[in-house]
Amino acid sequence: MLLSLSSRILSTVDTHCLTKMAWNFGFKGARSVMLFRQRQKQGIVFPPFLYLSILNSCNLRCQGCWVDVASPREMIPLDELNRLVNDARAHGNSFFGILGGEPFLHPDLFDFLAQHPDCYFQIFTNGQLITSKAAAKLRQLGNATPLVSIEGTDKVSDLRRGNKDVLDRTLRGLRNCLDARLLTGVATSLCQTNIDDLLSETWLRKLISWGVHYTWFHTYRPVGPKISAELALTPEQITRVRRFVVEKRASVPIAIIDAYYDHNGQALCPMATGISHHISPGGHVEPCPIIQFARENVRDSRGIYDVLTTSAFLRDFRETAARHTRGCIVLERPDLVKALAAKHNAADTTQRKSAVAELDSMVPRTSQYRPGDEIPEQHWMYRLAKKYFFNDFGVYSNMDPSAKSP
Ligand code: SF4
Secondary structure (H helix, E strand, C coil): CHHHHHHHHHHHCCHHHHHHHHHHHHHHHHHHHHHHHHHHHCCCCCCCEEEEECECCCCCCCCCCCCCCCCCCCECCHHHHHHHHHHHHHCCCCEEEEECCCHHHCCCHHHHHHCCCCCEEEEEECCCCCCHHHHHHHHHHCCEEEEEECCCCHHHHHHHHCCCCHHHHHHHHHHHHHHCCCCCEEEEEECCCCHHHHCCHHHHHHHHHHCCCEEEEEECCCCCCCCCHHHCCCHHHHHHHHHHHHHHHCCCCCEEECCCECCCCCECCHHHHCCEEEECCCCEEECCCCCCEECEECCCCCCHHHHHHHCHHHHHHHHHHHHHCCCCHHHHCHHHHHHHHHHCCCEECCCCCCHHHHHHHCCCCCCCCCCCCCCCCCCHHHHHHHHHHCCCCCHHHHCCCCCCCC
16 A cells, blocks of 8 residues: 555656655654644643634635635735744744635735745645646645545535536646646545545545545534534444544555544544644634634734743633543534633634624534544554654543543
């Protein structure tokens, strides 16, 4: 599996892009996690992986989206993006997740990428705006990997994403990325309408036949103004996803990413571990993308390192989440999210100003935390990578022993 995957990547990804990925993400990313661990021992939390939602606008209208995509445009302007990245880089970071809205609608995206050749960016995109020219530009820059979301067959894609010909247009963008020899991934948010089509070896083999290098299966999170709770996976399906990922990682030559389990298959939350936090299009510093409350804003005069390492709000969020669950505090305990926001007098960072009402409307549900159903990694590469660079970093030691998944 590993040999076949490596030779596929080596033969289909542009050398400049591959070198940037190996150095900026591989080597420097590992170093940033080591720095994170060292700081953590001194009680300082500064996430090595920051996620930046650079604007709210989008050309699609996905079910369950929590971003105000149809509201007036808000975005992090170029000078602010540069300040953020420069400050984080000065403290050892080199990797940034770029989200939206649709990031390719940001007028300065390419200038931004070009001004940070020593960093690496993963761009979460619907792919539809990636023309062959845009893909060639990404190849020339070399420091970004597009992660193109595909949510199902043509009919399901139209339904999930609120437009026509969604799949065809996304596949055109994906093709442009692959033709330009970019390291390219496909992400899917698994839900009731796509799990049977996409959680299959047939789908993985199709991605491989197209030339896709990695995939990321999220699970649909019923949050936001239109939660479409009927799409959420059952607890058994969540375990099915985990089992599939572990098995296929060991047998199918495509890299499969996840952000919710350690090497022993124990659930974790990247926000609670402190390995990642989120900046919204309005500059709000949030625990994670779906927790739309904040006390701090990057437009304050302080730098992002100072803000993140001194925020009592973020610290309380991490510690409260880690005391109550190894899973997702939003899905399992929306009441706690609401209480934390009230306790810290945090601002609702949505434009619709209904974040509290949305929490009130949520029914607690099972997340990735399924005690007793842990499925350890089978493949040595994932075991090692997770053991050293993506684990719970000891944050669950004060967990309430009676805490259990709903
Ligand atoms: S709170 Fe939930 S959505 Fe946010 S990082 Fe944790 S597990 Fe993910």
